[in-house]
Amino acid sequence: MSNGTHYEVLARKYRPQTLSELTGQEHVSRTLQNAIDSGRVAHAFLFSGARGVGKTSTARILAKALNCERGVSTEPCNTCPLCIEITKGTSTDVFEIDGASNTGVDDIRELRDNAKYLPSHSRYKIFIIDEVHMLSTNAFNALLKTLEEPPEHVKFIFATTEPHKLPITILSRCQRFDFKRIPLAKIIGRLRQIADAEGISINDSALALIARKGDGSMRDSLTAFDQVLACCGSNVSDEDTATLIGAVDRRLLANISAAIFAADTQAVLAGIRQVDEVGYNLRQFCQELIEQLRNLMVVSSVRKPEEILDLSAPELDDLRRQANGFSSQDIQRRLTLLIRADGEMAHASFPRLVLEIALLKAATLEPVIPIQELLEKLQALESGTTWTTPSPRDSVRMPPVGEQRQQQPTERPQQQPAAASVPPEPSAPPAPEKLRDTALPSWERFVSFASEKDPALGSVLEHGSPIRQEAGLMEIGFPAGSYYLANIQDTDSIAQLRALAREFTGQETNIRIQSIARETAGAPPSLAEKKKSDREQRQQELKQEVNEHPLVREALRIFGGTITEIREA
Structure with a gap:
């Protein structure tokens, strides 16, 4: 000196x-x-x-x-x-x-x-x-x-x-x-005692910046305080303190976080420009902003944040004002974006661009409808009450999917419903009434019996059509040139089939295998064709019911989704 x-x-x-x-x-x-x-x-x-x-x-x-x-x-x-x-x-x-x-x-x-x-x-x-x-x-x-x-x-x-x-x-x-580590409040209190003893005029906000710079170390905090006093003398301003110790101004953090939640993209980008012009390390600023949002999340989530956050009373009051009106989920979504950006900035060639993109995303996030509100809307639709103004098409209460088939015949007695409770038989080429009324049920029982005794042979019979079935005779047709026709014409297969027929009917039965052309033959459909037709018709009925159900339409509108698959419970 x-x-x-x-x-x-x-x-x-x-x-x-x-x-x-x-x-x-x-x-x-x-x-x-x-x-x-x-x-x-x-x-x-x-x-x-x-x-x-x-x-x-x-x-x-x-x-x-x-x-x-x-x-x-x-x-x-x-x-x-x-x-x-x-x-x-x-x-x-x-x-x-x-x-x-x-x-x-x-x-x-x-x-x-x-x-x-x-x-x-x-x-x-x-x-x-x-x-x-x-x-x-x-x-x-x-x-x-x-x-x-x-x-x-x-x-x-x-x-x-x-x-x-x-x-x-x-x-x-x-x-x-x-x-x-020494709590922030105690470091601030000690710095205040020293400032009063030295006759230094300094605000608590500036002391908080110095104490936070110390990161729980009293010696580091006093060293930073010495640096500030060497420049400012006995009158210390908040701006000089923030500049000298290289800390991010808490007001700048508060302004940018407020701009994010207000969706003010102009203020967000202006704040980043100010940070860059002052010379702050952008990644350090991102970490400070993460800490700011973390503090907001804690304040909005707990009743006594002072027991968790190492902050001064004025800072807690500021955080409470900022967090007012925002849910913890809103803050968490934006916090996740910043944490991801911090990791990307470590290896980015353009850290400012990464930070700008992250903050713009955070500022333009669409509000999320709480799941409880969605459930209440869906429950209101199910109960018949009106949550929002419905369209005329939705004004009449529609029953759940599982109930529509039973109610529609009563509501519209003069018209056959599109989705009947029992699917009708698929259309087939004309066949004698005797075959359709007696042969088919008997044929289904025989195929089921054969599948239990010989699954491989039973799976082949499912693709055959019962041309004729009477005492001592069973005539079965298979599509011309098909694998099933070639397989069933084998001598061993005919012998096995004859043995199964004798066991099923209790008498010797002659087996005849015919080659048929489906487009010209008048034989009834095979069991495989019948099952496929039933599935397609059932799927069509379910698709129609689902597309017309107001509960499904409202869910698609809320979530902005599309139906990709329908499964029957």
Whole structure:
């Protein structure tokens, strides 16, 4: 600085000096205080958690609490020489070791030899090893015995951001404390205290931007705050804060999300242009917008979003106003589009175009009719009530598909209905009445009997026509040149057929096989032809009923669909 004075950054100037000053780690401070009060202080501690959440600060506070000249206390005095030395990092009995730069076994052996000697003027000799997971395997092995049975005057405090990298043999010898990410509201509160102490004029919205930049880390938040103060001095505006820390302005996010739900494509594209002109990373902006919609979804889905979202009270109020009038399903559909766009932008040559397409789709999504409303409309049609203004064709209540055949003969007694309850016999060339009334039913029973005894032969008989059937004689016709004619004329097939006829009729029966031309013969249709004709007629009846049913027509109109297949239940 120009006047030659030394400037101390906020992260160091406002570092907590007592357990009660720890922000967001009350579970750790309370446990350590109880351990000190009850005299149950372990010989080894492991502090794990994200960066900048207070691990090293807590280690120093614990060292001061154990070595304070006024005695072991939950709150060190911070005024005695021992406390001051530990605060400044000049104590000869408290060793702060960087595990990242002292990874070798020789460094740990030196530490182990040093631990044997009594502290020079303190109560305990304390070793604080930061980033302890960086030690080598040999270094850990050299530390094991000392860690398990240390001298009474030695305490170990390990700090790490990656506890899973520590050997289980080390973890089992330490009391582990997991430090949480500091909630946004508590970071904002701490920043407000510092701003008031420094005489800084700044809004809570700007503090929220800084706190969010820290991502749960108090140190990162204070570093960002320092950067803002270096530029703006004692008067900080929201615009300057957003520009300096590279965060997306929350108002811009709110405006674009509001434009999406208002289907204002002009405002959506203008917002993306503004984002690009400011220089924001477009994918980062997309992720911020995803977080914005996620917050809207939570606010619209739960009664107490403040228990789920890590947001300040003014931000929650803004989200409630934005979410008013939108269902959770509306937000989820748009959120899905943005999540897909975020994945595509990672490999896209034109990320702005990908984002614009996704936001335009989100802004122009057609509203989805709730399924309950669709069900109510369909139920209204079934019950005969009117949900919407029906056309004259639909004004008369039509029965369900399964009931129309029984009701139509009563409603129209003078006219044969198109869909009768019993399908009529298919048209066939003229045949003697005796054959149609007696031979056909007898023939059907015989074919069924033959199919049970010999399925292969029965399947061939289904394609034959009973030309003549009387006592001692059965004359069967098959289409000329057909596979079935060739198959049945085999000597073995005739013998098998004669045996089946004798068993069926109880007497010897002569079998005659004829070749017939279907277009000229007067024989009745085969069973296969009869079944095919019945199926076609039944399918035609069902198609007519389905196409005329108002319930089906309304469903097709609502869903914009077409009938591709009809199956009878």
